[in-house]
Amino acid sequence: MLKKIFTAAVLGVFALILVNTYxxxxxxxxxxxxxxxxxxxxxxxxxxxxxxxxxxxxYRGLDTLGEVTILFLTASIIGxxxxxxxxxxxxxxxxxxxxxxxxxASKIITPMIxxxxxxxxxxGHLTPGGGFQGGAIVASGLVLMLLANPLKxxxxxxxxxxxxxxxxxxxxxxxxxxxxxxxxxxxTFIAPGRFGxxxxxxxxxxxxxxxxxxxxxxxxxxxxxxxxxxxxxx
Amino acid sequence: MIIKIIALILALAILLxxxxxVYNKKLVVAIVxxxxxxxxxxxLYLLLSAPDVAMTxxxxxxxxxxxxxxxxxxxxxxxxKDHA
Numbered sequence: 001m002l003k004k005i006f007t008a009a010v011l012g013v014f015a016l017i018l019v020n021t022y023x024x025x026x027x028x029x030x031x032x033x034x035x036x037x038x039x040x041x042x043x044x045x046x047x048x049x050x051x052x053x054x055x056x057x058x059y060r061g062l063d064t065l066g067e068v069t070i071l072f073l074t075a076s077i078i079g080x081x082x083x084x085x086x087x088x089x090x091x092x093x094x095x096x097x098x099x100x101x102x103x104x105a106s107k108i109i110t111p112m113i114x115x116x117x118x119x120x121x122x123x124g125h126l127t128p129g130g131g132f133q134g135g136a137i138v139a140s141g142l143v144l145m146l147l148a149n150p151l152k153x154x155x156x157x158x159x160x161x162x163x164x165x166x167x168x169x170x171x172x173x174x175x176x177x178x179x180x181x182x183x184x185x186x187x188t189f190i191a192p193g194r195f196g197x198x199x200x201x202x203x204x205x206x207x208x209x210x211x212x213x214x215x216x217x218x219x220x221x222x223x224x225x226x227x228x229x230x231x232x233x234x
Numbered sequence: 235m236i237i238k239i240i241a242l243i244l245a246l247a248i249l250l251x252x253x254x255x256v257y258n259k260k261l262v263v264a265i266v267x268x269x270x271x272x273x274x275x276x277x278l279y280l281l282l283s284a285p286d287v288a289m290t291x292x293x294x295x296x297x298x299x300x301x302x303x304x305x306x307x308x309x310x311x312x313x314x315k316d317h318a
Contacts, residue, residue, distance in 0.1 A: 052286050120289070128285035136293035143301050219298060226305040 047192040048125040048201040056130065057204050057211075061174065061185030067132075068214055072167065075218040079156075082225045098148055106148035113141030121212030125201040131208045135215025142220045146227050154224035163217040166210040173207050237281055244278045261307055269300035 038055055046054040056064055121134025177186035187202035248271050255267035272295030279288035
């Protein structure tokens with residue numbers, strides 16, 4: 001009884017706070033100062049047709065580096081706790097066989113999903129999407145592959161090498177911006193090119209390719225670690 | 235106008251799915267409902283002109299995390315069978 005009264009009281013306080021914010025939290029009629037600055041100067045300063053990418057990779061590039069680092073930490077913690085013994089993987093297991101349709105379809109669809117993921121992160125400066133989205137799409141292609149062949153093992157060495165190298169080159173590109181251009185992760189040290197084409201926006205496509213590879217390999221690592229726990233001790 | 239109506243229907247569907255995810259006794263149904271919440275949310279983001287967020291939500295929210303939940307559920311079931 002007392003517990004229910006407390007719950008109701010907490011909910012009431014939350015409701016009171018939200019009711020107060022409802023009055024002045026309307027949609028903005030115009031962009032605020034920072035957003036106006038980005039929208040007006042972004043195309044000429046950064047050269048990316050997709051303004052969201054310009055903000056994420058260049059203006060707020062340091063935040064992106066932080067996010068990638070957090071994702072790396074998560075992936076490595078999961079890998080650490082789900083570490084399976086080698087002999088567990090070797091033992092024959094009786095996993096329920098997947099259906100013929102899924103198996104055949106995955107052979108055709110998986111390469112296309114990988115291609116879509118790569119397309120999304122290479123064109124991150126032109127079309128919606130970018131490194132994170134492309135990496136997530138690549139990882140979901142891997143999920144399809146693992147669902148169709150539950151006995152398959154992903155080579156963790158390749159994932160680790162790709163992940164570490166792309167993280168390293170991401171930081172190297174950032175430092176090159178510091179040395180050759182205006183500041184850390186400044187993209188203008190590569191010639192900006194013609195606005196709206198694939199080879200434009202300076203270093204943004206290169207940085208996004210590395211972010212895409214990094215995120216894709218991290219999420220693939222998480223999924224394949226989870227999948228390996230399914231094989232042991234049946 | 236029609237976009238607003240679709241968005242409202244989607245929002246109600248999200249609420250319904252979230253309630254199912256919380257109150258359903260079967261864990262499999264709850265996991266699928268949680269995945270559908272993310273799927274509808276990604277469509278809603280697309281309607282509200284945020285395609286970048288919609289892509290992330292569709293791939294991570296309804297794809298990867300649902301599969302990871304299923305892997306974990308499978309693992310828990312196996313462990314319960316071993317101990318029982």
